[in-house]
Amino acid sequence: MMIKIIVVIVAVVLIGLIAWWFFGKRQDKGVEATLNSKTQTATVSVNGGYNPSTIVLKQGVPAKLTFNRKDASSCLERVVFEDFGINDFLPQNEDHVIEIDTTKAGEYDFACGMNMFHGKVMVKP
Amino acid sequence: MSIKKRFIVSLVASLPMLVMMITNLFGLMIHGDAWIMFGLTTIVMAISARQFIESAWASFKNHHANMDTLVAVGTLVTYVYSIFALLTGRAVFFESAAFVVTFVLLGQVFEERMRDSASSAVEKLVNLQAKDAEVLRDGQYIQVPIDEVELGDEIRVKPGQKIALDGIIISGKSAINEAMVTGESMPVSKKVGDHVIGSTLNIDGTVTFKVTKVGSDTMLAQIVELVKKAQTSHAPIQKTVDQIANIFVPIVLMVSILTFTIWYSFLGASVVNAMLFAVSVIIIACPCALGIATPTALMVGTGRSAKLGILIKNGEVLETVNQITTVVFDKTGTITEGTPKVTNVIGDEKEVLAIAAALESASEHPLAKAILKQQPNSDYVVENFKSIEGRGVEGEINGEKVFVGSPKLAKSNSFEAEMHQLQNEAKTVVTVGRNQQVIGLVAIQDMAKATAKTAINSLHRRGLKTAMLTGDNELVAQAIADQVGIDTVIANVLPKDKADQVKHLQTNEVVAFVGDGINDAPALATADVGIAMGSGTDVAIESGDIVLVKNDLLDVVKALELSKKTFNRIKLNLFWAFIYNAIGIPIAAGIFVSLGLILSPELAGLGMALSSISVVGSSLLLNKVKLVV
Structure with missing residues (x-):
């Protein structure tokens, strides 16, 4: 009987932890791209998500995002920028460069092929 | 390690366990078989399941959960419990973990192959491009790679060769097969002054042409660009799906814990049985089917339409096409030939x-x-x-x-x-x-096009109303409308007022506008769905939601039909993906045990694999769907 009660308590705690861990509100810290004289670059590490998941770019400066996929999961093997018509395969443990059109300011979402993982590029004037 | 290799490893390691299971049924116990199972399953977990676990852990650290999380948690729970059972002399369930991994990987192998064939449309288009051309340089024709051809160059094309780039014929005449770009199956005869399209096939005469477009400006390059964008776009219906998918995995984990607790603490089941129910819940839940329902259908649908010379710009168009009640046509050049x-x-x-x-x-x-x-x-x-x-x-x-x-x-x-x-x-x-x-x-x-009547009839049969906008007077307009069977005529419309007329119609109807000229661009943009006709200008193509490469009115019907078919397929896929989870999870949780309905973790793994495969397969079937025009 005692064990059964303990199991219920543990279950409730576990469910609470899952809710807190996955649904809790978290600050999304944007990372600014490195600005060179003519271009700007940023590197996104793909491992169980995009890190950083928000990249801030300056408008009008040609931008290159380097994606490096460490994750072996087929879930993350493609990266899709809906607004730019980009749907690229990311070779595992290799750099893959994607050029971003920064002529228009705005927020451009990107996601994995199944749209389960998300990130965004913010082009600011 | 590729998915295929991981699958082979886990299959090879699982097969002996399958044999053991069968011999067990006949009461033949191999001495020490639990230890053999432990060894084999450890191989599966270490090699084949490793990437699920790694990916699940990486996602977890980012506060994410995905399909890998479910597979990893489900198999690890079974595996770890079985080790505990082995050491304490209870019944083991190693084979469950190994079989689940095998089935899930099997599903992924198939899915990968089918996804590749679903997304091959763009690649096929790109491959149409000729690699080099015979260009006139210093009075001689020499072979030049396509990238080095410049605007204004003269290119010679012999029979059987591909026309390298877009241009205008300056000498010779020939029949040209444009099927790959326009979908028109009959060769088109071309003479001096006619436009040729890059990557089409010259059939019987030698022609020389002056290059008018290179690089990303060519028709093929623009089509490729359009199709790419369409294939990565999302139908609005998917927004809801995404929201569900985002919370899906954690919820499944919670349901699984509840399943265990209820069975164990309240229904008095043994630890083993409660655990098996909980693991089945984790394994059968398939967020993947939800995730790929829309993109795969969109890829196949837009890819197939591109082959027919119908370019659908994005997923949103597909959804709107279903709501259209009226199709408005521009008269000159759209309903009619455009040349009196x-x-x-x-x-x-x-x-x-x-x-x-x-x-x-x-x-x-x-x-x-x-x-x-x-x-x-x-x-x-x-x-x-x-x-x-x-x-x-x-x-x-x-x-x-x-x-x-x-x-x-x-x-x-x-x-x-x-x-x-x-x-x-x-x-x-x-x-x-x-x-x-x-x-x-x-x-x-200005005569009506040969296919106009059939096309209008076809639209009427689908229950759509038709209207025609024209700057002509009532009498002329009505005569053409009567010839082709259009319901409503709006005559004496100045070009700049076309968009206003469309807007006016939109108060009661959902409007598709079909037009081709520069002055149609505002109307194309105003309409709920703008359909730009072939010979159309760049501006018109830019403002259209659907672009018809050919100048054939029947393609309007085909475009609407194909859009509907694709969208319906998306809905069907989503329906099955949801139903699958809605039915699968309760069964796995053991709700129907009294009816004798039980899902073991292995069966759940097979079910999960099948659900993804069936969704991709259903999308691929779009390639085979008959189009009735």
Whole structure:
């Protein structure tokens, strides 16, 4: 009987932890791209998500995002920028460069092929 | 390690366990089999399942959960419990973990292959591009890679060769197969001055052409760009799906914990049984089927339509097409050929045409072009040529005054009756006269396209209303509308007012607008769905939601049909993906145990694999769906 009660308590705690861990509100810290004289670059590490998941770019400066996929999961093997018509395969443990059109300011979402993982590029004037 | 290799490893390691399971059924126990199972499953977990676990952990650290999380948690729980059971002398379930991994990987192998074939449309288009061309350099034709060809270069194409880039023929004539770009199955004959499209196939003559577009400006490059964008776009319906998918995995984990607790603490099941139910719940839940339901259907649908010369810009269009109630057509160039033709000549045909042609040879008026097309040369020479604003032209032939134009240019008109009859047929009638007398009539009409009637009929059969916008007068417009069977005619519309007319219609209807000219761009953009017709200008193509490469009205029907089919397929896929989870999870949780319905973790793994495969397969079937026009 005692064990059964303990199991219920543990279950409730576990469910609470899952809710807190996955649904809790978290600050999304944007990372600014490195600005060179003519271009700007940023590197996104793909491992169980995009890190950083928000990249801030300056408008009008040609931008290159380097994606490096460490994750072996087929879930993350493609990266899709809906607004730019980009749907690229990311070779595992290799750099893959994607050029971003920064002529228009705005927020451009990107996601994995199944749209389960998300990130965004913010082009600011 | 590739998915395929991981699958093979886990299959090879699982097979002996399958044999053991079967021999167990016949009561043959192999001594020490639990330890053999432990060894084999450890291989599966270490090699084949490793990436699920790694990916699940990486996601977890980012506060994410995905399909890998479910597979990893499900198999690890079974595996770890079985080790505990092995050490304490209880029944083990190693084979469950190994079988689940095998089935899930099997599903992924199939899925990967099918996804590749679903997304191959763009690749096929790109491969159409010719690799090099015979370019005139310093008076000689030499082979040059396509990237080095410049604007204005002259390229020679022999029979059987591909036309490298877009351009205009400057010498020779040939039949050209444009099927790969326009979907038109019949070869098109081309001569000097005609446009050619890069990557089409020259069939029987040698032609040289001047390059007018290179690089990303060519038609093929633009089509590729459009298709790419369409394939990565999302239908709005997917937004809801994404929201569900985002919370799906954590919720499944919670449901699984609840399942265990309820069975163990409240229903008095053994730890083992409660655990098996909980693991089945984790394994059967498949967020993947939800995730790929829309993108795969979109890829196949837009890929197939591109092959037919129908470019659908994005997923949103597919959804709107389903709501369309009215299709509005521009008249000139869309319903009609766009180039007026001489339909009747009254009077002395030879003489009338000869005079008319001689007078009109200098004119740029569309009616003049129609007459010159009918009668390119005239024996007469016109002197003292004069254009009379709004009425026509006059001049002198052999000292006699002649004219073409309004009957007002003559003193009397003996062809009054014929003229009225022709005008009632919505033809434009010009009078030809000599010495103040009308000697004949030329009737000119912009004829409806051959396929117009069939296309309109087809739309009506789908329950759609049709309307036609035109700047022509009511009479002319109505005659064309009657010929092709259009319901409503909106005549006397100035080009700049087309968009307003569309907006007006939108108060009661969901409107698709079909047009081609530059002045159609605002209307195309205003309409709920803008369909830009083939020969159309870049501007029109830019503002259209659907672009028809060919200038065939039947493609309007095909485009609507294909959009509907694709969207319905998306809905069907989503329905199955949801239903699958909605039914699968309760069964796995053991709700129907009293009915004898139980899902073991292995079966759940098989079910999960099947759900993804069935969704991708259903999308691929879009390639085979019949289009009724």
